[in-house]
Amino acid sequence: xxxxxxxxxxxxxxxxxxxxxxxxxxxxxxxxxxxxxxxxxxxxxxxxxxxxxxxxxxxxxxxxxxxxxxxxxxxxxxxxxxxxxxxxxxxxxxxxxxxxxxxxxx
Numbered sequence: 001x002x003x004x005x006x007x008x009x010x011x012x013x014x015x016x017x018x019x020x021x022x023x024x025x026x027x028x029x030x031x032x033x034x035x036x037x038x039x040x041x042x043x044x045x046x047x048x049x050x051x052x053x054x055x056x057x058x059x060x061x062x063x064x065x066x067x068x069x070x071x072x073x074x075x076x077x078x079x080x081x082x083x084x085x086x087x088x089x090x091x092x093x094x095x096x097x098x099x100x101x102x103x104x105x106x
Contacts, residue, residue, distance in 0.1 A: 004060065005057060005060055005061075008053050008056055008057055009057070011053060012050065012053045012054070012057075015046050015049055015050050015053070016050070018046055019043065019046050019047070019050070022039055022042055022043045022046065023043075025039055026039050026040070026043065
């Protein structure tokens with residue numbers, strides 16, 4: 001996890017804690033209309049920021065997956081090439097073995 005992802009994760013955690021507090025206070029009795037309005041506005045601001053952070057984290061994760069994907073593609077090509085080379089070596093050895101068996105029979 002990068003430093004940016006880590007700081008975003010911490011901020012997201014703090015926002016979720018704040019949202020819990022807002023939700024508890026939203027249904028408290030004895031609140032004035034203006035207090036309820038402020039709580040609703042705070043809730044909306046927190047939810048919007050939560051969505052922004054989740055979007056940022058998702059974009060960073062997608063970018064890192066793409067970066068690792070290209071590395072895996074290169075590794076897969078190398079593995080296929082080596083496997084093909086090993087197959088050719090095995091076939092060559094098999095042909096040499098057959099030739100030696102024919103010579104030994106003579």
